[in-house]
Amino acid sequence: MGGWGLSDMPSQQGRRVVITGANSGLGEQMAIALGAAGAQVTLACRNVAKAQRVADWIGPHARVAELDLADLASVRAFADGFDGADVLINNAGVMAIPQARTADGFEMQIGTNFLGHFALTGLVLDRIDDRIVTLSSLMHKRARLDVDDLNWQQRKYSRWVAYSDSKLADLVFALDLADRLAKAGSAKASLAAHPGYAATELQGHTETPFEWVMKLGNLTPIAQSAADGALPALFAATSPHAANGEYYGPRSFGEMRGAPAPASYRRAADDPDLRRRLWDKAEELTGVQVTVG
Template sequence: MTQPWSVARLGDMSGQRIIVTGATNGVGLATATALARAGAEVILAVRNLELGAQRAAEMGGRTSVVKLDLADQSSVRAFPDLFDGEVDVLVNNAGLVAQHHSDTVDGFEMTMGTNLLGPFALTNLLYGRVRSKIINVGSDAHKSATIDFDDPHLRSRKWSAFPAYARSKLAVMLWGLELDRRLRAASAPVSTYLTHPGYVASNLANVSDTRVMSSFHKVVTAVANVIGNDIEAGAAPTLYCLTEPIPPGSYVGIDGRFGFKGGPALSGRTANACDYGDARKLWEFAERETGTALPV
């Protein structure tokens, strides 16, 4: 009988250095905690340094806290200079479910700016210092989404919270598709993966970073508490990418019904996330907006 995946599969990760973005709450916190307890050196890339320091103290191990605000391209550009040396793995975990339509300081639609353009620029800027893997946390929300490349920041289209989130995660999926293609074409030593954490209540609540949740968010969170994963199970697909012999470019999701709750397993993506033409368009859009390029 096949044994279910367990965090024990991480083994001893001493000597591994890993960046986890959004590591103060939700899936990011569970990911960083598991890695630190397995012996890895973990860099918590966070907006709130005080909370980051508290989390680092709670998880123990070899941890450091470095300032990063993915909604601010100046913070993204500053981040690589805030620590020295190389890293083995970059985990682009941080994400946002915005409750209101707003723009980042750079003029990007907030959800797209935080969930795609921030991590895209960060990855390009750090790539030369990454030795092994880049893991981007996507979502099965991509399956219902479309992207209008004529209006990527929703200037003229109606905005609502979860459609904006879904399109940002489709963008992450397309970015991951093109990133994998480019790394393979360059015979690069770095591989990349995409993951879906399931339906995680605390992640939905915390990534919005608001003090008062909307009624809609309260309902979504209450439902997720019943039918979704906890944060440890939500972190499992990301950790699975570090322990299992899966092909580069794999999408690791949840084996439960509808991808809501369960253990990590190789997953499928819908056709909208497998379109290399759209992936190229998305990549070119992100390069123009961030002024960054992958050095391969």
């Protein structure tokens, strides 16, 4: 895999890719790169006006579709109008925000980052031909995931733990989906990726003093650009060497920057009991029964 970069991306001519949250940051960079490689890219976003500016810059290879992952009605509406794609990239997310609720009453971070993507994937899985790539984070290693209290109704809310929980849930889902696809004999693949420490707008909404620490960190040599942070997900989405059930991230400085490589993750993500309980709880909360086959 070496120093894989955009010049190593195979032609995406004729392929269709859906990217959630592609109006800024990592998703925007993924959309730009995939459009330049010839893919027809759908920017599935809540802020359609902002997404349209990105699509206009990419050109005729890009289009915008409205999708608010914090509202299951919006997820279902998007799925109802979905006409298929080769790749779905579950990228959109919020990070370490003050306590809030989605339209369906879920804690905002678990609701947007995980449950929204779980529902979306389940509703369109039969129309994805090749791969599902789900974004996790280095912060998944700090999670204290409580399947019985995903929505923070019993615990005292901690914005950073809630974020970490959502990213561990994303990783567990991606790996579990990969196993279920393999057992079903499906040719589809589920992969996960993380961007390392990438300078994006995501870090500007925590409303805490630590936000300024992160903004200063964005100016250090450790932080990489959003374009570089997008590379692990782009590798997972396009490389013929990216395998079902693998997790990719930057290879250097404790996985904070560098070219894509296999990433490390908490053993909890392989726990079959956690996987089963999380999947069942997500189906219960979202009302989406995920059929793998």
